[in-house]
Amino acid sequence: MDIxxxxxxxxxxxxxxxxxxxxxxxxxxxxxxxxHEHTICNYGIRDxxxxxITVVPGPGCPVCVTTQKEIDEAIYLAExxxxxxxxxxxxxxxxxxxxxxxxxxxxxxxxxxSGIPEAVKIAxxxxxxxxxxxxxxxxxxPTTAAELISLKSRYDSLKNxxxxxNLDFYIHNCHRQTPPVMDFLLGGGSKLNLDGxxxxxxxxxxxxxxxxxxxxxxxxxxxxxxxxxxTDVLMSLVxxxxxxxxxxxxxxxxxIRGVREQGNVVAQKMxxxxxxxxxVAWRGFPVIKNGGFxxxxxxxxYDIKNIIDxxxxxxKINKGCICSEILRGEKLPTDCKLFGKxxxxxxxxxxxxxxxxxxxxxxxxxxxxx
Numbered sequence: 343m344d345i346x347x348x349x350x351x352x353x354x355x356x357x358x359x360x361x362x363x364x365x366x367x368x369x370x371x372x373x374x375x376x377x378h379e380h381t382i383c384n385y386g387i388r389d390x391x392x393x394x395i396t397v398v399p400g401p402g403c404p405v406c407v408t409t410q411k412e413i414d415e416a417i418y419l420a421e422x423x424x425x426x427x428x429x430x431x432x433x434x435x436x437x438x439x440x441x442x443x444x445x446x447x448x449x450x451x452x453x454x455x456s457g458i459p460e461a462v463k464i465a466x467x468x469x470x471x472x473x474x475x476x477x478x479x480x481x482x483x484p485t486t487a488a489e490l491i492s493l494k495s496r497y498d499s500l501k502n503x504x505x506x507x508n509l510d511f512y513i514h515n516c517h518r519q520t521p522p523v524m525d526f527l528l529g530g531g532s533k534l535n536l537d538g539x540x541x542x543x544x545x546x547x548x549x550x551x552x553x554x555x556x557x558x559x560x561x562x563x564x565x566x567x568x569x570x571x572x573t574d575v576l577m578s579l580v581x582x583x584x585x586x587x588x589x590x591x592x593x594x595x596x597x598i599r600g601v602r603e604q605g606n607v608v609a610q611k612m613x614x615x616x617x618x619x620x621x622v623a624w625r626g627f628p629v630i631k632n633g634g635f636x637x638x639x640x641x642x643x644y645d646i647k648n649i650i651d652x653x654x655x656x657x658k659i660n661k662g663c664i665c666s667e668i669l670r671g672e673k674l675p676t677d678c679k680l681f682g683k684x685x686x687x688x689x690x691x692x693x694x695x696x697x698x699x700x701x702x703x704x705x706x707x708x709x710x711x712x
Contacts, residue, residue, distance in 0.1 A: 354576035355390050361583035362392035369395050371582055372527065372671050373540035374402040374520060376699025377570050383708035385572040395583070398534065398671040401523055402542060404478040405431040405697035406669060407624040408516045410657045413437040416475050416514055418655065419646065420450040425468065427453045427461035428475040431697040436690065438658035457482075458489045458513070465511035473646050476513040480548045483517045483635055484609035487616035490641050497643075512646040517617070517635040518624065520545045521553040526630050528561040532670045538564035538582045540575070543597045548613075550605025554593045562591040569597040616641050625693060626666030665692035668701050675705040682706060 362369070373379065379399045382388060388397060401407050414437045420426045426442060433443050433454050446452035451470065455461050461474035476486045493511065523531075524539055541554055546567045554565045564585035568578035578596045585591060595601055613635070622634030642648045659666075662680050667673040675681045675694065685691035687703055694702035 348573075351573055351576060354573065354580050357580045358395065358576065358583060359392055361580070361587050362395050364587050365394070365583065367394065369537045369583070369586060370398055370534055371396070371538050371540060371579065372398045372400040372534070372536050373542070373568075374400040374524060375540070375542035375544065376403045376697070376701070376704065377544065378402065378540060378542070378568065378575060379699075379701055379704045381570055381572055381575050383704050387572060387575055391579075395579070397540070397579070398536075399668070399674075399701045400527065400671045401624060401626070401669040403694065403697050403699035403701070404482070404518065405429075405435060406665065406693045406700045407518060407523075407626070408432070408435070408477050408693070409623055409625045410437060410659060410693075411655050412514070412516050413442075414655045414657070415652060416442060416473070417445055418653065419473050419514065420445050420452060423451075423470070424646075425451040425453060425464065425470045425472045426475065427455045427464055427472055429457070429477065430454050431699075432475055432477060434690065435693045435696050436660075438655075458486050462489055462493070462509075462511055465509055469510075471510040471512065473512045473514050475516060477516045479518055479520050479542075479545050480609075480613070481544045483617065484548065484606075484612045486513065486517065487612040490616050490637075490644050491612065493644065494641060512644050512649060513637075514646050515635065515637060518622065518633055519619070519635065521549070521557060522630050522633045523624060523627065524554075525557040525560070526627065526633070527671070528557055528563050531627065531630075533672050534670075536563065536671075537586055538566075538591075540578050540582070541565050541567040541593075543567060543569050543574075543600060546595075546597065546601045546605065548606045548609045550601065551593050551595060551603055552605075558591055558593050564591045564594075566594045567597050567601050569600060624669070626669035660691055663692040665694045665702070668694055675702040676709075678702070682709065 417437050442452050465472035558565045564582050566578040566581045568574045617635035619632040620634040620636035621629050621631050623629045637645045664678045690696045694700040
């Protein structure tokens with residue numbers, strides 16, 4: 343589709359051009375969503391933006407921001423005889439020496455599942471201890487929470503009976519929260535001087551607008567929640583640039599057909615029942631305050647790290663890979679010497695080339711258009 347073919351899109355592009363002239367300085371906007379990057383690359387949105395307006399991809403892929411240490415820990419568990427249930431993308435992300443997929447070829451019991459319910463079903467049909475690698479932002483955390491609430495309810499109802507309630511099921515908890523990393527980036531966690539954020543649509547369906555208010559006010563940074571059509575992305579830029587032009591900073595919702603002010607209250611309740619805030623490192627980042635989720639004490643029985651003594655594992659990051667800089671928005675995949683050569687979707691060197699939501703994978707898919 344020619345991005346200029348629809349009148350509403352042309353009108354948005356013209357408005358962006360008008361605002362860019364009025365602002366008359368370089369503006370850097372970051373998004374933190376792989377689906378937004380798909381839209382931007384697929385429709386060539388960067389090509390129609392004024393030279394002084396830059397949209398930077400940030401840490402919007404849950405697979406990508408999972409640390410190599412966490413992957414190595416999953417590999418350790420598999421080598422110790424645990425059945426590892428994992429999503430398809432995580433299956434292929436390189437650890438320090440190998441991936442879970444490579445380990446499976448060596449005989450380890452690695453199961454690719456569509457989600458935690460399927461992993462629980464495996465635990466119910468095997469005598470082995472099953473560990474689900476639980477990744478994702480606020481969008482997937484409710485599914486983990488819902489399953490653990492169900493399991494604990496079953497456990498509590500059977501623990502005083504003669505029934506066998508010993509289901510050997512655990513999670514390797516790699517869940518993370520998005521707004522804290524946005525706060526970190528605005529507070530100097532990136533070399534970029536960011537002017538604002540396109541906020542993630544999927545995450546915001548769960549969280550609503552409230553988590554963005556604090557960083558918006560703290561750093562006077564405009565924020566707009568956007569949907570996933572090219573019109574959504576362009577309109578979010580119009581709204582952001584207007585705020586910048588007017589010298590204001592507020593949280594606005596372009597994606598009103600998908601995101602409510604209060605978000606998904608039911609999902610939030612499940613998250614708050616099972617999880618509490620946790621300081622945690624992201625790939626390419628140091629420890630981020632409240633950047634992750636930790637299981638509350640009453641659910642610790644499902645945390646594999648609470649069940650066994652996990653050895654200290656030191657990461658061995660490939661020095662040629664620049665995924666860390668890409669996740670911080672400091673570089674693009676095309677800045678990497680490995681991109682499309684030693685590193686491609688069949689033989690990924692870094693995590694950003696594995697997942698469909700990874701910036702390198704997206705750039706690789708659309709690179710002929712850029």
